[in-house]
Amino acid sequence: MASEYKTIKGQEFDRAAFESLLRRKVFLWQSFEPYGAVKGLFDYGPPLENLEAEVINIWRDHFIRHEKMMALKCSMLTPYEVLKTSGHVEKFADFMCKDPKTGEILRSDHLIKDVIEARLKSDKEARGEKVEEAEEDPKRKKKQAKAAKGAVKLDDAVRKEYEHLLATLDDCTGDDMGALIKKHDIRNPTSGNEVEPPVSVNLMFQTQIGATGKEPAFLRPETAQGQFLSFQKLLEFSDNQLPMASACIGYSFRNELSPRSGLIRVREFLMAEVEHFVDPESGKKHPKFATVRDVKLPLLDRKTQSAGNTTPTVTSVGEAVDSKLVDNETLGYFLVRIMLFMQKIGIDMNKLRFRQHMANEMAHYAADCWDCELLSSYGWIECVGCADRSAYDLSVHEKATGTFLKVREPLKEPYKVEEWQANLDKKKSGPKLKKDQAKVEAALKGLSQEFKEKLSVTMEKEGKVEVPVPEMEGGKVELDKDIVSFSKETRMETMREYTPNVIEPSFGVGRILYSLMEHVYWTREGDAARSVMSFKPTTAPIKVLVVPLQKDTRFAPLLQALEAKLDDDQLSFKVDQSGVSIGKRYSRNDELGIPFGITVDYESLEGKGFTLRDRDSTKQVRASIDEILEAVVKMCKGKETWEDVAKRLPAFEGKEE
Amino acid sequence: MASEYKTIKGQEFDRAAFESLLRRKVFLWQSFEPYGAVKGLFDYGPPLENLEAEVINIWRDHFIRHEKMMALKCSMLTPYEVLKTSGHVEKFADFMCKDPKTGEILRSDHLIKDVIEARLKSDKEARGEKVEEAEEDPKRKKKQAKAAKGAVKLDDAVRKEYEHLLATLDDCTGDDMGALIKKHDIRNPTSGNEVEPPVSVNLMFQTQIGATGKEPAFLRPETAQGQFLSFQKLLEFSDNQLPMASACIGYSFRNELSPRSGLIRVREFLMAEVEHFVDPESGKKHPKFATVRDVKLPLLDRKTQSAGNTTPTVTSVGEAVDSKLVDNETLGYFLVRIMLFMQKIGIDMNKLRFRQHMANEMAHYAADCWDCELLSSYGWIECVGCADRSAYDLSVHEKATGTFLKVREPLKEPYKVEEWQANLDKKKSGPKLKKDQAKVEAALKGLSQEFKEKLSVTMEKEGKVEVPVPEMEGGKVELDKDIVSFSKETRMETMREYTPNVIEPSFGVGRILYSLMEHVYWTREGDAARSVMSFKPTTAPIKVLVVPLQKDTRFAPLLQALEAKLDDDQLSFKVDQSGVSIGKRYSRNDELGIPFGITVDYESLEGKGFTLRDRDSTKQVRASIDEILEAVVKMCKGKETWEDVAKRLPAFEGKEE
Incomplete structure (x- = not known):
């Protein structure tokens, strides 16, 4: 892949020369160098910091201002419970193997890949076949070299099995990988030791708020959760009108266990994320879709990939949505806006494609997902994910907290409905609740049906219930059966309630900046080749x-x-x-x-x-x-x-x- | 104080109405409300997020572009060792008392203040004196109310002692406060329990990088350390010329144990910090000082404060520097630039002053410090600290890491000097070091005198030394006495080496935004009073x-x-x-x-x-x-x-x- 990568002028791309320029002109470096530098953390010097500021300003103008998105700033420190509900505590993890003798921690899939690739390479050498230099990362290359033991020919059947294994590795569970490691005697290449079975290790940075030890927290792995939890405010600001979109530019964190590939996999990174809320029954139409219908996009869909093909089809977004290649107008509209943004900041349009996720690579919450990928000397890199998160997040947070996270709007055709009601006996509750009376009443009204039913069961059993009232001190109140009762009532429903679906374009700013720097780099011929960074005047530092x-x-x-x-x-x-x-x-x-x-x-x-x-x-x-x-x-x-x-x-x- | 606070139109400031507007128009709210909200963490809605973006753009233009500062982005995750060296592990802490029965954690100085103020208040009531409502924070007010036990008259001597105690509380050590708590029987106002003696609790959020447990880290408490550790890159980018300045806009964190006062004391906050590096022997002159000489500043110096006076003296910065009221031109120049920035974004110039720190309030690294304070309904709030950090940080990091963090420049008059040299026997070192030879040679050359002397002692004793070589894998190399020797040599010094001093204007963006919102708020008279936020067109969201x-x-x-x-x-x-x-x-x-x-x-x-x-x-x-x-x-x-x-x-x- 890398050897095919050319500069904008069609020249061979010399990564060593490029990296030397970045170092010499202090674009970036590993953080805390005097202390030995920390992997996966980078500082930006003046050229890159200013470039980032220009790119962010263009992003703000292109998305927030032009699309009238609601800009949000949400906290990075995030309580444990929030990420437990969202599924990150359980699923935002990698499988790791420990070398029990050296204490080294290895990512299980990397370990398997490195060892098996090394064996295949040495097999090729033994067979006298041409060996490609697939791996560009010098550290990983070294590991592969250690894993290889000269030219060793494999049985044809084994070779086939290895090739199949590599192709299906992404689908493996931890247990699957454990079995593979045992079956193929995969060991730590550095030490030659056997490794312990794969263990799931969470990728979030954990800390705690306050000094009591009662408030465990994480650094957020995405800005999205803060936006979902602001849903009620957003709806208020939008005068209860959908579609609406929020946008957050902020840092997220991922405790990569073996970071590599420079700016591509880092532990602390700037994201720009949009959460676009739509009525699922609207067909996810977009009001401005007609203005972009004819824009052509390079699309690499799931089916094409399954057939082993990597050439995108250039299709107008109108056709793509009509044929259901792209699921809906809103997704299609954003793919166009993403491409126009990339063009505006100076990305080489010949090094951009949209790739649909295969079923097994989607995040746990996603219903469909297209990545905007940019070609760099590292290959095609995911720089923007454009996912349909369906109603997943709002639903799970509503369920976990009992907070109403839906839209209510008048029904065109009212109908009869049976439902749980909370009846507050105000004469009796007054003396107990005093000035909090109204808050409790509102909180009771806002509880979900499921929650009210649960409370009615608890009331039956225990004669009292605990009701969450976020605005009161302590956040809840205990009420006994004299004060509140729950009953099922019939009434005419004149309002519709629904959980919006969410389309989420999520930009990895660091990856975009890195790709951009590669895309604008070329060398001017002359007495000596001289490097040029052709930043657009709008983004130039x-x-x-x-x-x-x-x-x-x-x-x-x-x-x-x-x-x-x-x-x-x-x-x-x-x-x-x-x-x-x-x-x-x-x-x-x-x-x-x-x-x-x-x-x-x-x-x-x-x-x-x-x-x-x-x-x-x-x-x-x-x-x-x-x-x-x-x-x-x-x-x-x-x-x-x-x-x-x-x-x-x-x-x-x-x-x- | 609060009751004296007026709007720009001279109206009584109604904080309840103001806060209601901020809520209604979703300027900000406590983060994670559906989960009960977290103290000290705030989300910004569209009006405040856009206001912040405008203010930051003005800051970038006013400081980074206009002053040709070098913009940096440094990592928030910071290794333990860095903050150990900087002094934050030891000194960035508050004293806390634990209520052993309830587990509640109370800040010792707040506890003492709350209880003693409550006693003085009840004494005043008993004496029939007028009681001021000094405390505006409703939660704290409640605590004070709980601490008070109705009208109880104190002995005149006790009253005097209490007043003295409050006036000198800031100077107390942990042991001092422990003694006061015992002597005056100060208890947890909420429970009535005795509390445990004050314990120092660090205010940094701790986490760890990777999964090995070997890389403890903190979230940075300031952006400054990352800037100091980038010193060599900055010097390179500046072609080795001083003065030079770096600037970093980024988040810092402080694990406040009992956050209060809205946006004034938060746990996660945006800072904009400048590190201006000067030659200490230059008298800290500033090349553009002449252009600001006549600008008048409201200065409240240390002496005036000691005399119990709080009225600033309006003085031209030229006079202030001439009379040594302000220590040097660079400090003076920045005070002017800070004031002009505040004016540009719409701060009320009648609600701004510069207050010099008293000796006991300066941070552990500061040689002198002036705060730009803005008046809000909470009183005068520190919004920008402008400190002279002297050579403290660069010196301690150089000492801890052996990395050269000084400026070298040609001397006008060369002189003789005796110094330690590391002599590498290249014939012997070649076979061992191979391709790392040059890196080791450079590293040895770069070691400080103190470090070389230390190594020579170690070599004498142990026959081998460990030399830090950041560019090698592992970051260090062991060399024995055959390969390297240390000796004291005499030579002509033609170069001067010095550690620059640092002037640091450090902006708390959230506090500035909060003050700005109060400053532009007023009510238009009419049938009903209607609120107006008079943001300047340049900053309006x-x-x-x-x-x-x-x-x-x-x-x-x-x-x-x-x-x-x-x-x-x-x-x-x-x-x-x-x-x-x-x-x-x-x-x-x-x-x-x-x-x-x-x-x-x-x-x-x-x-x-x-x-x-x-x-x-x-x-x-x-x-x-x-x-x-x-x-x-x-x-x-x-x-x-x-x-x-x-x-x-x-x-x-x-x-x-």
Whole structure:
């Protein structure tokens, strides 16, 4: 895969050179280096931090503002009970094997894969077949190398069994993997020791709130749960109208047990998640679908994948929804918006596809899921998941807490209904509840049918019940049978109640940024190959490079005036006054992806304006400072391109080198 | 204090009404309400989330872009060792008392304060003196009420002792507080039980990285440590030039044991921190100080406070630095920039002051510290700390890790020096170190003098040493005396090495947002008092309210065209088509702080333009849609005010109600 990966100019992609650029220009590094660095944690330096800020601003504009989404900030610290209900305590886990002698912890599926792949590789060597270098991660490569024992030929049957095993590994349970490890004598490649059977280890970071030990908590594994638990507020803010969507940009955490592949698998990561709530009976139509019907998407569906094919079909989203290839309009609308966002930030559209999840890879809550994948030198990487979470989350939280998490709306055709009612005897409850009376009454009214029925059984048995009242101190109240009774009553139902379904586009910001950096990287041919980061003017971390022709104090007043004007226009800029040639100064700043360069030369001193240089074409124009700044501002806002500017302003044939 | 707090219009501030508005318009709420809500954790709804995004963008522009700071993103998860070195493991703690019978945990200083204040209050009642309602937090008020036992008169001497005790409580150690609790028989007000002696409890959230149990970690209590540990990268990016500054906007955590006062003391909070590195021998001059010399600041210094006075002196920063009231130019420059930022986002300048820390309140690392405090109904709240952390952090991390965290620059006058050298015998080390040879050589060269001396002692004793080599797998190497030796040598020093000092402006974003919301809140007099949130157009969460005169399908095409134009201009807007009167629609959206309203009426249908309404003055103008949008865009960018627009465009005398 990696060897097929090319730069935007069709050049061989040299990952070592690319990583050296990221290091040299301090885009990113492993956190806490002086303390030996921590795996899976990264710090961003100025170029990448600013790139992230620009990308997030575009995301906010493209989704939150344009789509009128309700922006939320939810807490990262999350009580144990919330994630117990959502299923994460049980299911957000990996199977791990321990090497009992060294104490090393190995991910069971990685262990099996590494060992079996190594055996297949050595078999190929023994058979004199060509061996592909599939693994790019140097650490993993080393492990594979350790697992291999030279060229050892396998029986044809064993080879076939191994190949089948690798193809079906993703479907294995912990017990399955335990059996495989035993059957094939799979050992820790580093030590040669047998390993203990697979054990499920939760991937959430655990901590506790307060000092009592009574409030266990996790760092959230996704921002979604906080959004679901804000459902009532969102509905209020939306005047009870669906569809509605919330959006949260925030950090989530995953305690990866063996993080690898740089920014692709990290322990702390920024997500941008949308929860779009729809009425399931509406057919999940989207009001703006007609505006995107004809947009073409590269879709790789489940069936195609099952047939062993990886070429996406380019289809208009209208056709895809009509043929049920994509389940519904809302999902289809978001796939289009995701693609347009990627285009806006500068992703190479030839390195983007939408892949439908196979049944076995979907998260425990998902009804359907399409990933937006971006091609990088690591292969195709999931960067946005677009899942239909159905009514799963709201339902389980309602059940666990007794809080009403549904929509109520007037019915067109009222009908008769039998249901449980809580009857509060206000004469008797008044003296006991005092000022809390109204809160208790409201809480009783809000209880679900199931909960009221449960309470009626408890009341029968114990003569008293405990009712959750979130607004009271302590959060609940005990009521005995004198005060409240439960009965089944018949009445006309004039309202409809339903749990909305949720379509969730979920963006992994770090993965998108990493892919983007690979996509804009290329090398300019010349005496020596020079690297360029072709960030769009809208996302570039620094917008303008200012280069005085040479060190000369006469330039100082002009530079000062220029800097003041750039500041007025709120343009970020860098002044490079070092002694090297203009060409060298441009080329080393091309590595930072600065899209425009302004040269101050001797003609500038004579009032003949400045030159403006375009990073990608190295073409230049010469004009007055105001004309140049107007052009730069427009290009940095995405309102003009270099081609537009080059038509308006006179070309300048400068000698760059 | 609270009773003296007035709105910007000089009105009595009604906190209950204000909080009701925040709830009604879903500005914020306690997180995880369906699960009983968690103290000290808050979710932001759309108005506050968008306000925060606008404020952060202004901060980025005002500090990062304008001051050319290096933006960083550092990890929140932080290894134990880092915070052990920084002093947080030992000193970032509160003293707590446990009620052994109920298990309740009480902050020792709060417990003492609550009980003693309650006794003084009941004494005042007994003496028939006026009792102030000092405490605004309803939960704390309740505790005080429980602690009070009706009107009980105290001896004059006891009263005096209590007053002295309260005034000096901040200086008490844990043992001091233990003695006070015993002496004055201070008990848990809720239960009446005696409490256990104060114990120091760390305020950091602890967790662990990976599953081995060998990587204990904390959630960072400040972003600063990540910035210090990136020092070498920053210096590289700055071409080894000081002064230089990094900036990090990110979350920090504090496991408050009894959180209270809403957004003022929370467990998870956004900070924006700057670390400005200066050469201590430069006198901490700032290159742009001359540009701010004459700016006047309200300064409340240490001496004034000691004298029991709380009125700040308004002084130009130039005078303040000249007289050493403010220690140095850099500190002074930042105080000015902080004030200008506050002004930009809409803080009431009459509710801002800079207060110098008393010696006993400074953090363990600080050499001097000025807080920017904002007045709210809770009193004066620290919103920005501006501390001189001296060379503390870089020094302790260098000492703990042996990593070179200094600046090296050519000396003007070279001099002779004696120092420890590590001599690597490359013939012997080659076969052992192989490809790591160069890394080890570099690591040895980079070791501090102290560390080399330590190693030489170890070598003497044990014949081998362990050298940290961060770039090698395992992070260290063992070398014996054949391979490396340590000796003291004399040589000419041509370079100067020094640890920079750090000035740190540290912003608590949540506190600033809370204060801002109080500052812009007022009520418009009329038939009924109506609340207004006068956010500046630059920070307002939603920019435009669109109101069709009434429900009429003839307005639909105009509305659609207007919405498309607003979208093109990237303006966030809300359409209010509900059936109530225009006046009512305006006034309920004034609560969201929408600065501008566009009315679509029957004259609009005739091509006679639209009216534009200013929220604060309720004045209107009438003009074409393009003129109106141009005005709105300019006002939302801070380039025009309503006064400018009202001069340009014809007034419209509409009937609002």
